[in-house]
Amino acid sequence: MDLRKTLISVLWILLLNEVKDYNAEEVVLLNSKETQAELGWTSYPPNGWEEISGVDEKYKPIRTYQVCNVMEPTQQNNWLQTGWVARRGGQRIFVELQFTLRDCNSIPGVAGTCKETFNLLYVESDRDLGGVTREDRYTKIDTIAADESFTQGDLGERKMKLNTEVREIGHLNRKGFHLAFQDVGACVALVAVRVYYKRCLATVQNLAVFPDTVAEAAFATLVEVRGTCVNNSEVDTDSPPRMHCSAEGEWLVPIGKCSCSAGYEEGHSSCEGVLSVRLKQSFPTKRQAPCCDCLYQPFNCMIFPFLYFLHTYAPVCAETELEINSLFSISYEKTDR
Numbered sequence: 001m002d003l004r005k006t007l008i009s010v011l012w013i014l015l016l017n018e019v020k021d022y023n024a025e026e027v028v029l030l031n032s033k034e035t036q037a038e039l040g041w042t043s044y045p046p047n048g049w050e051e052i053s054g055v056d057e058k059y060k061p062i063r064t065y066q067v068c069n070v071m072e073p074t075q076q077n078n079w080l081q082t083g084w085v086a087r088r089g090g091q092r093i094f095v096e097l098q099f100t101l102r103d104c105n106s107i108p109g110v111a112g113t114c115k116e117t118f119n120l121l122y123v124e125s126d127r128d129l130g131g132v133t134r135e136d137r138y139t140k141i142d143t144i145a146a147d148e149s150f151t152q153g154d155l156g157e158r159k160m161k162l163n164t165e166v167r168e169i170g171h172l173n174r175k176g177f178h179l180a181f182q183d184v185g186a187c188v189a190l191v192a193v194r195v196y197y198k199r200c201l202a203t204v205q206n207l208a209v210f211p212d213t214v215a216e217a218a219f220a221t222l223v224e225v226r227g228t229c230v231n232n233s234e235v236d237t238d239s240p241p242r243m244h245c246s247a248e249g250e251w252l253v254p255i256g257k258c259s260c261s262a263g264y265e266e267g268h269s270s271c272e273g274v275l276s277v278r279l280k281q282s283f284p285t286k287r288q289a290p291c292c293d294c295l296y297q298p299f300n301c302m303i304f305p306f307l308y309f310l311h312t313y314a315p316v317c318a319e320t321e322l323e324i325n326s327l328f329s330i331s332y333e334k335t336d337r
Contacts, residue, residue: 024249
């Protein structure tokens, strides 16, 4: 490969490594949209929640649940329970719901029991509970209402008024849980359910490596994490490296640092030896190349003079049938400076 192309590729890699992402990572535990096969959740009674096939806003096939027994004169109590969701270390669990809900006033002859809300609940367990468990074992998270409900006119125009609501579950102690949805007389379609928790992504700060860290359940709690010094560096005994993972999965309050060992210098979140660039031989032509026997710090003064040198003298190399790779010795080496 042409040495100039190789060097330019290395430049891009080094520059991209300077871009750091401190955003929180969402660890997804359940996403109903990713399942095109039957979800197979448990519903009770049999004439309540019904699983159907549909498409999302991007016309991707999805599986949804709906219930619409609003014409029944009796009070409704229809339950839908998800499969068992493993917590996988998550402390603060987020539940994101996408749903549509019918405006009761837009339904002719509707019974007085029609509702425009449904309930979201959960039950903790160390294993799959199977069918719907006793109602008194569930803990209510919230009553869910729609910001926008649809009417008969919206149906005629095929308008999809999709609502998105996010709720939280905290302080879980068991290995997992089931979610449950209780319908008490609404006309609702549960389009998507996504369950996740947040964690702080592994990162390097002040020459210290900080691992993936799960955010705590309490909103105001910061998790203190000690960093590990990168290779060829040493901890500052007076101020060891620490950072704090917030409940939102973001790194905050960096304290302390590591320092490069003797003979190494900081560069690009690591401690590096000095980059040595030497010309192995001179050109046996009338147009002699200048002597090149020097030490440069990475990116300080080496890169652009080197590119200029290649641009100026590469044609001479081609004329003399010398391979560019044979002209230079490029290596990192520990130096005492």
